[in-house]
Amino acid sequence: MITESADIQKILRQKFPQIAESGLQQEIIEVGKVMHFKPWEIIMDFDSYVKMIPLIVSGSIKVSREDDLDGREILLYFLGEGETCSLSFTCCMMNKKSIIRTQAMEETTIIGIPIKYMDLWMSKYQSWKNFVMQTYESKMMDLVKSLDSIAFESMDTRLVKYLQARVDNTGSTLIQATHQEIANDLNASREAVSRLLKKLENAGEVELGRNQIKLLK
DNA sequence: ACATTAAGTGATT
DNA sequence: AATCACTTAATGT
Incomplete structure (x- = not known):
């Protein structure tokens, strides 16, 4: 305090x-x-x-x-x-x-x-x-x-920028959020976010867990 | 052990 | 890329 x-x-x-x-x-x-x-x-x-x-x-x-x-x-x-x-x-x-x-x-x-x-x-x-x-x-x-x-970008780049913005802001590479919450922030469907995150995980850019995402890059 | 919530997946539009 | 329907996985009680 x-x-x-x-x-x-x-x-x-x-x-x-x-x-x-x-x-x-x-x-x-x-x-x-x-x-x-x-x-x-x-x-x-x-x-x-x-x-x-x-x-x-x-x-x-x-x-x-x-x-x-x-x-x-x-x-x-x-x-x-x-x-x-x-x-x-x-x-x-x-x-x-x-x-x-x-x-x-x-x-x-x-x-x-x-x-x-x-x-x-x-x-x-x-x-x-x-x-x-x-x-x-x-x-x-x-x-x-x-x-x-x-207006101009596809969901995948929007998602990456979103994750980056959160990391930049908190100074921590660990993001605590559900896919649903992220989807709400981006005005997208939860499934779309889940799929894109999965793609990023396969590309070795993130590590996924329940309620959390770790940015590796 | 069971219920609830989060996440993954295929099909359809 | 959204929605639906369903499955699987993780977590709380």
């Missing part, structure tokens, strides 16, 4: 070197709330009002979108250590309801920043502005790539 302000300071230096400006760092320590989430716990759901900007300290978060018609869900991108939820920015600036769902993929710790500081810090601290802009750009790229992937 991380609660001491000295700990927060240490975390900021380690995980968020971009926003190490001393005054800013002090303010984050004062107003930031450290929060923990368990695997699968939903941090923010559709239609809820965004009131905190999360700085992700450890763990990883899945950002997804739900289809209005049949309630199917599609993965947009993952967020990892040292990042923040870029869509939160626009959402809370406009005071709009969330159009996305964010869900912890594993034990995840964040520092929550109340929205009122967002605006203030943008003009007050150069490093904050840069941090916001830089993560915004980075996630926008992920989003575009994800769109390209859905």
